[in-house]
Amino acid sequence: MSDVDTWLAHYHAHSAVLPGAELPWLADIRRQAIYRFADEGWPTRRHPRWNHTSLAFMDQQDFAPAGVAPDAAAALARLRGEDAGHWLVFVGGRFDAALSDIGPLPAGAQLSSLAEALATHPEAVEAAFGSHEDGDSPAALNAALASDGAWLRLARGVTLEAPVHLVFIAGADEASRHLRNLIVAEANSEATVVEHYLGSGEASTLTTAVTRLQVDADARLTHLKLQQEAEQTVHLARIDAVQGRGARFASHSLSFGARLARHDIGTRFDGEGCEALFNGLYHLDGRRHVDHHTRIDHAQPRGTSREFYRGLLDGLSRGVFTGRVIVAKDAQRSDAMQRCDNLLLSRQAEADARPELEIYADDVKCSHGATVGQIDEDSLFYLQTRGLDETHARRLLTYAFATEALDRIDLAPLRKQARAALMARLPGGELLEELL
Amino acid sequence: MKTATATAPANRPITNFLDQEYSAGFETLLEADTLPKGLSEDVIRVISAKKKEPEFLLEWRLEAYRHWLTMTPPKWAAVSFPEIDFQDIVYYSAPKKKDGPKSLDEVDPELLKTFDKLGVPLHERARLAGVAVDAVFDSVSVATTFQKELGEHGIIFCSFSEAVQKHPELVRKYLGTVVPQGDNFYAALNSAVFSDGSFVFVPKGVKCPMELSTYFRINARDTGQFERTLIIAEEGASVSYLEGCTAPMRDENQLHAAVVELIALDDAKIKYSTVQNWYPGDKDGKGGIYNFVTKRGDCRGARSHISWTQVETGSAITWKYPSVILRGDDSVGDFHSVALSNHRQQADTGTKMIHMGRNTRSTILSKGISAGHGSNTFRGLVRVSPKAEGARNYTQCDSLLIGDQCAAHTFPTIEARNPTAHVEHEATTSRIGEDQLFYAMQRGLTAEDAVSMIVNGFCREVFKELPMEFAVEAQKLLGVSLEGSIG
Numbered sequence: 001m002s003d004v005d006t007w008l009a010h011y012h013a014h015s016a017v018l019p020g021a022e023l024p025w026l027a028d029i030r031r032q033a034i035y036r037f038a039d040e041g042w043p044t045r046r047h048p049r050w051n052h053t054s055l056a057f058m059d060q061q062d063f064a065p066a067g068v069a070p071d072a073a074a075a076l077a078r079l080r081g082e083d084a085g086h087w088l089v090f091v092g093g094r095f096d097a098a099l100s101d102i103g104p105l106p107a108g109a110q111l112s113s114l115a116e117a118l119a120t121h122p123e124a125v126e127a128a129f130g131s132h133e134d135g136d137s138p139a140a141l142n143a144a145l146a147s148d149g150a151w152l153r154l155a156r157g158v159t160l161e162a163p164v165h166l167v168f169i170a171g172a173d174e175a176s177r178h179l180r181n182l183i184v185a186e187a188n189s190e191a192t193v194v195e196h197y198l199g200s201g202e203a204s205t206l207t208t209a210v211t212r213l214q215v216d217a218d219a220r221l222t223h224l225k226l227q228q229e230a231e232q233t234v235h236l237a238r239i240d241a242v243q244g245r246g247a248r249f250a251s252h253s254l255s256f257g258a259r260l261a262r263h264d265i266g267t268r269f270d271g272e273g274c275e276a277l278f279n280g281l282y283h284l285d286g287r288r289h290v291d292h293h294t295r296i297d298h299a300q301p302r303g304t305s306r307e308f309y310r311g312l313l314d315g316l317s318r319g320v321f322t323g324r325v326i327v328a329k330d331a332q333r334s335d336a337m338q339r340c341d342n343l344l345l346s347r348q349a350e351a352d353a354r355p356e357l358e359i360y361a362d363d364v365k366c367s368h369g370a371t372v373g374q375i376d377e378d379s380l381f382y383l384q385t386r387g388l389d390e391t392h393a394r395r396l397l398t399y400a401f402a403t404e405a406l407d408r409i410d411l412a413p414l415r416k417q418a419r420a421a422l423m424a425r426l427p428g429g430e431l432l433e434e435l436l
Numbered sequence: 437m438k439t440a441t442a443t444a445p446a447n448r449p450i451t452n453f454l455d456q457e458y459s460a461g462f463e464t465l466l467e468a469d470t471l472p473k474g475l476s477e478d479v480i481r482v483i484s485a486k487k488k489e490p491e492f493l494l495e496w497r498l499e500a501y502r503h504w505l506t507m508t509p510p511k512w513a514a515v516s517f518p519e520i521d522f523q524d525i526v527y528y529s530a531p532k533k534k535d536g537p538k539s540l541d542e543v544d545p546e547l548l549k550t551f552d553k554l555g556v557p558l559h560e561r562a563r564l565a566g567v568a569v570d571a572v573f574d575s576v577s578v579a580t581t582f583q584k585e586l587g588e589h590g591i592i593f594c595s596f597s598e599a600v601q602k603h604p605e606l607v608r609k610y611l612g613t614v615v616p617q618g619d620n621f622y623a624a625l626n627s628a629v630f631s632d633g634s635f636v637f638v639p640k641g642v643k644c645p646m647e648l649s650t651y652f653r654i655n656a657r658d659t660g661q662f663e664r665t666l667i668i669a670e671e672g673a674s675v676s677y678l679e680g681c682t683a684p685m686r687d688e689n690q691l692h693a694a695v696v697e698l699i700a701l702d703d704a705k706i707k708y709s710t711v712q713n714w715y716p717g718d719k720d721g722k723g724g725i726y727n728f729v730t731k732r733g734d735c736r737g738a739r740s741h742i743s744w745t746q747v748e749t750g751s752a753i754t755w756k757y758p759s760v761i762l763r764g765d766d767s768v769g770d771f772h773s774v775a776l777s778n779h780r781q782q783a784d785t786g787t788k789m790i791h792m793g794r795n796t797r798s799t800i801l802s803k804g805i806s807a808g809h810g811s812n813t814f815r816g817l818v819r820v821s822p823k824a825e826g827a828r829n830y831t832q833c834d835s836l837l838i839g840d841q842c843a844a845h846t847f848p849t850i851e852a853r854n855p856t857a858h859v860e861h862e863a864t865t866s867r868i869g870e871d872q873l874f875y876a877m878q879r880g881l882t883a884e885d886a887v888s889m890i891v892n893g894f895c896r897e898v899f900k901e902l903p904m905e906f907a908v909e910a911q912k913l914l915g916v917s918l919e920g921s922i923g
Contacts, residue, residue, distance in 0.1 A: 048512065329840070329841075332840070342852070344852060344854070344855035344857070345855065346855060347822070347854070347855055348822070348853075349853075349855065350851065350852065350853040351850070351851075351852045352849065352850060352851045352852070353848075353849070353850040353861070354847070354848065354849045354850070355846070355848060355861065355863070356845070356846060356847045356848075357835075357844070357845060357846040357863060357865055358843075358845045359835070359837070359843060359844045359845065359865050360842075360843045361837075361840060362837035362838065362839055362840045362842065362867045363840070363867055364837070364865060364866065364867070365865075365866055366864065366865040366866070367862070367863060367864040367865070368846070368861075368862075368863050369860070369861060369862045369863070370848070370850055370859075370860070370861040371858075371859060371860045371861070372820075372850055372852035372857060372858070372859040373857070373858045373859070373860075374855045374856055374857075374858075
């Protein structure tokens with residue numbers, strides 16, 4: 001079962017062996033976090049931020065380990081190909097040193113597992129770890145139980161040329177995994193971080209993942225998340241960024257797997273002149289459910305944000321998008337633009353979109369747009385006149401709709417990986433490869 | 437018309453009633469014009485008895501009241517106000533004004549100045565300011581000829597109480613079929629204690645020859661704070677109904693919880709226009725009306741069409757979501773809105789379009805203007821149910837900000853469950869550009885006139901939906917309401 005009592009018991013059984021258990025500040029956060037979770041329980045529809053995604057079923061949900069050991073090495077090889085870069089692999093919620101290849105790092109860069117960072121420089125981790133109050137109750141559960149994750153810290157002016165890849169592969173023995181990634185990019189540094197969530201098999205498992213990013217003045221950080229969990233997984237994730245003056249942050253969220261996935265993605269502009277790009281793509285079929293809940297907080301003046309989300313909904317699936325843009329009272333000259341477009345591919349799919357603007361300043365330029373529709377009949381007809389049959393024409397147009405989101409990923413190798421992940425999902429992907 | 441002067445029983449101290457025995461109190465209450473504060477089943481029985489309502493309506497009210505007791509006031513709107521004590525409200529007061537000013541000289545000079553700017557005719561001013569005079573102007577005869585003509589077409593247009601007496605079968609058939617008793621907290625309260633309102637019935641195939649308006653329906657002018665309106669257009673009928681008035685309404689009630697139900701059968705068309713300019717409170721947000729209204733139209737028949745147009749400039753707090761249920765195939769729903777909040781006003785308004793029939797279409801056009809410390813929220817829902825084949829919605833929602841202390845929010849929700857649906861939403865928020873202002877002022881306009889002109893341009897698409905004379909007044913009204921917002 002996955003009710004509150006089960007998790008309390010889980011906490012009591014495991015808290016002593018979690019990394020950093022000997023650190024009083026961390027033990028304190030974990031204890032308060034589990035009590036908060038116990039107090040609030042799983043969010044239900046009554047919760048304003050969860051009214052399209054209820055987790056009430058979790059109380060009755062049984063999670064079980066997959067039992068079968070994943071071929072992590074093969075999965076990694078497929079993903080990695082020839083890519084050099086910095087690769088950290090986590091199997092079943094724990095860092096796997098044998099599969100990982102951190103590679104050479106420039107001076108001033110720290111990259112390791114969270115467990116290791118807690119052992120070597122706990123003070124720095126403490127500053128970045130966050131508190132038990134962050135986010136909703138699933139994030140609190142994560143704070144209480146996080147078993148590992150990545151630690152990346154870039155000193156002032158340090159640039160990581162190659163992307164950092166974090167690969168999270170579901171293990172054989174755990175019914176749940178709780179990952180926490182902490183990224184600190186000091187002033188004027190630059191990096192790209194990619195999170196891959198991979199799973200396979202039919203077992204019901206739970207993943208909670210929290211990524212916290214601190215992007216200091218004039219730093220540039222690109223974050224890409226590829227969610228390709230197993231069919232029966234519940235994936236509850238949160239990405240939280242804080243940007244300093246002139247910092248640039250890009251978040252790409254590609255959600256293709258899991259039975260239920262919830263992504264809370266947010267950033268706050270803590271200095272003037274910040275820039276944020278939020279780009280998202282989700283493809284769903286079967287009875288799957290994906291909910292993106294984004295928040296861009298223009299807390300300081302002259303910030304620019306651009307947000308684009310696209311959803312492809314097939315089968316009996318349901319895609320939810322809530323995008324909140326807040327412009328604080330003194331955040332003059334803010335410029336915010338947001339779009340959410342959904343393509344319904346089946347009769348029973350559902351798309352829900354809630355673009356929200358909350359504006360307290362007057363010298364602003366804000367807009368949002370949302371659409372739900374189907375494949376344009378004229379375009380379909382045009383392609384058929386060019387000799388494609390209807391099925392192929394439909395697939396091509398579906399791909400074209402999605403590809404706009406891929407084009408916003410500016411690193412070619414990452415774009416290729418994202419594209420491969422999309423192709424693996426789309427019906428007739430191989431045929432499309434031939435056409436293109 | 438005649439307005440009675442104050443009657444003695446109303447002036448008796450409330451304690452007199454409170455000290456009385458329950459059963460006796462019942463009798464005495466019947467004689468009085470005003471009930472003591474508070475709400476109970478007995479109060480509802482008294483209201484119903486006073487209005488000589490049939491048994492079914494009393495039962496209906498009681499059912500609503502019992503449901504209301506189980507409910508809590510909604511908290512989700514982006515408005516803030518002190519909690520309302522529902523036992524501190526008088527739920528029935530005979531529709532007579534007793535404490536109004538005796539002549540125009542006693543009326544607030546600010547109000548008179550506003551009348552001047554709006555160009556309200558002299559004989560109208562007294563009526564709007566609530567002056568208790570015997571005959572304001574010849575409105576009785578106007579109304580009589582009006583009703584005669586309507587009668588010839590078979591159109592019923594009367595107060596709700598009158599409809600209950602003369603056409604109970606129609607009331608029974610349609611009341612609460614669009615907004616059920618327990619729909620929401622305020623609708624339930626209204627269902628329990630509603631005082632009066634309008635009733636319109638347009639029979640099969642009849643096109644109403646004139647615009648209907650509360651303006652002419654003098655017999656139920658002071659409908660009080662719990663207004664109930666029911667409009668039914670039978671097959672092929674059409675009607676345009678105007679509610680409200682552009683001039684500021686003097687009103688002593690704090691809470692308004694009205695319910696409006698529209699029912700359009702096959703090929704029928706209902707157009708409902710509102711200009712709401714209740715007292716918004718003073719510059720510092722003291723006083724003002726809480727306007728908590730449930731308005732809903734039901735496109736029950738195929739090819740029916742319901743259109744809401746609203747200009748909301750008054751009230752301290754507006755909480756209002758005129759909606760359309762698009763049940764019939766090929767039915768059409770429209771929502772056109774201008775909402776302005778200046779000083780400390782708060783408006784949380786929008787619409788719901790529920791697409792259920794095939795090829796249903798809806799358009800939402802919302803223009804929000806925030807000035808001063810005002811807060812303006814658009815909250816909308818477009819739902820396409822699985823059977824709504826070919827549903828189409830277009831939403832345009834713009835906010836204009838004047839001043840750096842105001843707030844504008846946009847909370848639309850789209851729920852699409854049919855792949856053939858096309859739903860589009862566009863929203864923008866911006867302020868009046870310095871260059872726009874500069875250009876207008878360079879041509880000799882004052883800053884206030886320039887802003888007023890730009891705002892009117894911003895609202896033009898909505899104003900053109902209003903009946904002609906209303907549109908002209910609405911434009912002037914915006915100018916007046918924006919006064920003091922340009923620093």
